[in-house]
Amino acid sequence: MTEASTSVRASSYLADASRPARERHVPVLLSECLDMLAPAIGAPGAVLVDATLGMGGHTEGALERFEDLTVIGIDRDPQAIALASDRLERFGARFRAVHATYDHIDRVIEEQCGPGSRVDGILMDLGVSSLQLDEADRGFAYSKDAPLDMRMDPTTGPSAADLLASASEGEIVRILRTYGEERFAPRIARLIIRRRDEAPITRTGELVDIVRSAIPAPARRSGGNPAKRTFQALRVAVNDELTILERALPRALASLRVGGRLVVEAYQSLEDRIVKDVLRRGATSAAPPGLPIVPDEMAPSLRLLTKGANRADQAEQDHNPRSASVRLRGAELLSEWKDNS
Numbered sequence: 001m002t003e004a005s006t007s008v009r010a011s012s013y014l015a016d017a018s019r020p021a022r023e024r025h026v027p028v029l030l031s032e033c034l035d036m037l038a039p040a041i042g043a044p045g046a047v048l049v050d051a052t053l054g055m056g057g058h059t060e061g062a063l064e065r066f067e068d069l070t071v072i073g074i075d076r077d078p079q080a081i082a083l084a085s086d087r088l089e090r091f092g093a094r095f096r097a098v099h100a101t102y103d104h105i106d107r108v109i110e111e112q113c114g115p116g117s118r119v120d121g122i123l124m125d126l127g128v129s130s131l132q133l134d135e136a137d138r139g140f141a142y143s144k145d146a147p148l149d150m151r152m153d154p155t156t157g158p159s160a161a162d163l164l165a166s167a168s169e170g171e172i173v174r175i176l177r178t179y180g181e182e183r184f185a186p187r188i189a190r191l192i193i194r195r196r197d198e199a200p201i202t203r204t205g206e207l208v209d210i211v212r213s214a215i216p217a218p219a220r221r222s223g224g225n226p227a228k229r230t231f232q233a234l235r236v237a238v239n240d241e242l243t244i245l246e247r248a249l250p251r252a253l254a255s256l257r258v259g260g261r262l263v264v265e266a267y268q269s270l271e272d273r274i275v276k277d278v279l280r281r282g283a284t285s286a287a288p289p290g291l292p293i294v295p296d297e298m299a300p301s302l303r304l305l306t307k308g309a310n311r312a313d314q315a316e317q318d319h320n321p322r323s324a325s326v327r328l329r330g331a332e333l334l335s336e337w338k339d340n341s
């Protein structure tokens with residue numbers, strides 16, 4: 001976990017330096033997120049943690065709208081940290097960037113705000129950014145031939161190529177099934193094993209070819225690029241996305257002051273289910289039904305701010321296609337966080 005160094009300049013990473021970050025990424029449901037956070041982060045001296053800083057779109061919106069707000073932006077991607085730091089430089093000390101995975105949110109808050117500190121709001125806009133998808137060399141996109149990497153933090157951990165080189169056939173089947181809901185997982189895994197016995201699979205293009213060859217012709221003709229599910233599954237596995245999210249949510253809730261708010265945007269069902277379950281548990285009383293007075297320690301610690309999940313309307317989807325799959329959920333902390341599971 002490192003604080004962003006000003007010596008890391010965004011421009012050194014930019015493949016398309018002519019386009020400013022503001023144009024390269026449109027934040028999803030920006031006003032809805034800020035409206036939901038507003039009652040908690042509008043007071044002087046308030047602190048918001050943007051746990052998925054990305055290109056800083058949500059953070060910029062929050063800093064512009066709430067003039068006394070300080071934002072601590074966390075991202076595991078050093079490229080995002082550099083770009084957002086450049087973009088948000090004009091806010092001076094009101095913005096601080098920290099390179100970390102968001103399951104360290106409690107430690108980040110302690111280091112940035114002091115031991116025992118709580119924050120007023122936390123925002124999580126999950127998944128990959130357009131920056132990561134757009135930069136071919138990162139290996140996230142099945143539409144561009146590139147090294148098969150897919151690490152959100154390219155400075156650490158095994159890449160997708162490493163994973164495919166070492167995982168057993170059973171493990172690959174599990175990854176494709178669980179994280180990609182890929183019904184042809186066994187066929188794809190078998191072909192991966194056969195091809196890697198001939199030569200290591202190191203390029204996204206090779207993986208796309210393998211998936212195409214493994215899937216029966218009729219299935220190839222429907223449902224978009226057949227490699228989409230395999231790429232999603234590998235990305236989730238390479239970045240250990242679900243385990244980190246499961247670990248992060250209780251720590252995020254425990255880092256809020258009473259009255260503080262958590263807002264989460266999820267783009268795929270596995271993530272959204274994790275968010276929904278944690279928030280629902282927190283909003284449910286642990287008291288047996290019929291108990292006339294609910295003791296404080298059994299009372300719900302959360303109030304849900306969304307009924308189900310909020311979706312983007314057609315106008316937002318037309319303006320920003322990434323918003324089509326978003327599910328937005330929010331909750332307010334009513335009392336010290338306790339997980340009523």
Ligand SMILES: C[S@@+](CC[C@H](N)C(=O)[O-])C[C@H]1O[C@@H](n2cnc3c(N)ncnc32)[C@H](O)[C@@H]1O
Nearest residue numbers: 027052054055056057058075076101102125129
């Ligand atoms: C959808 S983008 C956020 C975009 C941002 N809200 C904006 O408006 O520019 C998600 C970001 O979260 C980061 N991220 C994903 N998982 C993370 C994790 N476990 N810890 C820290 N950052 C993570 C990604 O690197 C990516 O930059």
